[in-house]
Amino acid sequence: MSHIAHAATAATGLTILPPRRPLRGRVAPPGSKSITNRALLLAALAEGTSRLTGALKSDDTRHMAVALRRMGVTVEEPDETSFTVTGRGRLLPPDGPLFLGNAGTATRFLCAAAATAEGRVVIDGDAHMRRRPIAPLVAALRALGVEASDTEGCPPVVVEGRGGFAGGRVEVDAALSSQYVSALLMAAACGRAPVEVALAGPEIGARGYVDLTLAAMAAFGAAVEPLGAASWRVLPTGYRARDFAVEPDASAATYLWAAEVLTGGAIDLGVAPGGFTQPDARAQATIARFPALPPVIDGSQMQDAVPTLAVLAAFNREPVRFTGIANLRVKECDRVAALAAGLDRIAPGLGREDGDDLLVSPARLEAARPARIETYADHRIAMSFALAGLRLDGITILDPDCVNKTYPGYWDALRSLGVELRDAAGAAA
Structure with missing residues (x-):
């Protein structure tokens, strides 16, 4: 409606x-909003210090940076187009709900990444974000053994993190957004065993953004094996800190x-x-x-x-x-x-x-x-x-x-x- x-x-x-x-x-x-928010998350999930240059400083990336800081990540901003991110390989549960405004990338990506934390993570947004669908992603998290719930198919979302995915195979309905797939792929590299992510149907919103995600993951050391045109096997490699230029x-x-x-x-x-x-x-x-x-x-x-x-x-x-x-x-x-x-x-x-x-x-x-x-x-x-x-x-x-x-x-x-x-x-x- x-x-x-x-x-x-x-x-x-x-x-x-x-x-x-x-x-x-x-x-x-x-700088690219899509790439900046991917790089911020991947740098946060890596062990060590990464330097992101050419990055975007905007409301969407600010929401991501603030949320990561609240989850135990050091995010510094040495100049108007750079972030210096020091991560510990996983996220920590914040001391309260994370407010992400109307930032779709930050909200979807952090819903999956919250599984790497050991404890409860509540992800919320403004009135607009609370009308944007997230049920397919929450359903996929549950299929991977993560305790997660949404609110009538939209945020707020509650995730009970258990230190990452246990492994296995999951199908995700990406007809509404490719961000569901990207969120699962990025979090999967921090799992305890390989995770196979497959499309539940032929439809996917903006498939090219999944390719963008895979390229960013590879840059931070992840290993992903394509299994045909509609599924990927993500190995539990974790991520490595690095210097990264945002286009x-x-x-x-x-x-x-x-x-x-x-x-x-x-x-x-x-x-x-x-x-x-x-x-x-x-x-x-x-x-x-x-x-x-x-x-x-x-x-x-x-x-x-x-x-x-x-x-x-x-x-x-x-x-x-x-x-x-x-x-x-x-x-x-x-x-x-x-x-x-x-x-x-x-x-x-x-x-x-x-x-x-x-x-x-x-x-x-x-x-x-x-x-x-x-x-x-x-x-x-x-x-x-x-x-x-x-x-x-x-x-x-x-x-x-x-x-x-x-x-x-x-x-x-x-x-x-x-x-x-x-x-x-x-x-x-």
Whole structure:
């Protein structure tokens, strides 16, 4: 069920003034949120000191770092893009519930990693996180002999850690999120015997993120044997501390790639599209086709890029249908509904839901009007709809600070390219 209709309107707003010229310059995207949170956890599970460079400092990674500190890990921050992590090979039970905001990676990963602790771990989040499903992961933990419970299929989750998995085989339903698989794989290396993790069905959300997990695990010394296309055998190697460089965030890069084509500009990110290993990097090839985007875009394997592509599609020559995006309904908000609602505010009929598909009809843009865009505390809704303001007058993003979840420097990045922003009072922001 969508929660879009029940979201409160934020009082603050940021209005984007169309630059009316090509955007040119250099913007370095922040470090990858996905890789940073994986590396933080793996470094915490390793014995010794690891140094993570190029890392993201945002709400999501802050929640992970704070939680790890409360579980006996030393996490230092020598500069704005580095963490120094000293772990002891397993986690300790915290002195109370862990609050993880709306950080999906931190919540899912720590639910499985909590099994390495000797004692009770309660994992909780904000009101948005308490609506995000976690039952398939909890069911998989139980199948591995871990005492775990959720709350009507969502956090809070209670895990009674027993020093790691005893070993065995588990099937996990990953149709809603690949993070369930990644969480189990990472924790499995700290087990007492090999663990086989298998998909319960053919569906998996954003399979490329599992590959990202496996690469990070290998970097920290884990041994994983693929057993066909849908299962993996994780050996009980534990992890080794190491120095690790985090690559830039591909999801953040999509906004800059889109800003470039929307304005006919040239923005140097300091890294070529082929330099990313994250799944969302594949969106660049689609963005490069603008204004001749394909009529059907399958977003299943680049889910966080869909909001960028959907707003870009509003300025395309022909209509675009987005498929394979049902999982977007259980992200930070119901993104399918949020995108349709935001586009419809810009111009009636510009975006609409068709089952779990999203249809964008750029011909409707002729009726564009000033619009205040609800973000529903979702960073990707805020950042993607800001792109519409590069071409249209009167686009105001409500609750603009929600970008701090993954890209605290987003508004500064736009300013550095010459984009003017106005606050609710009309003053330069």
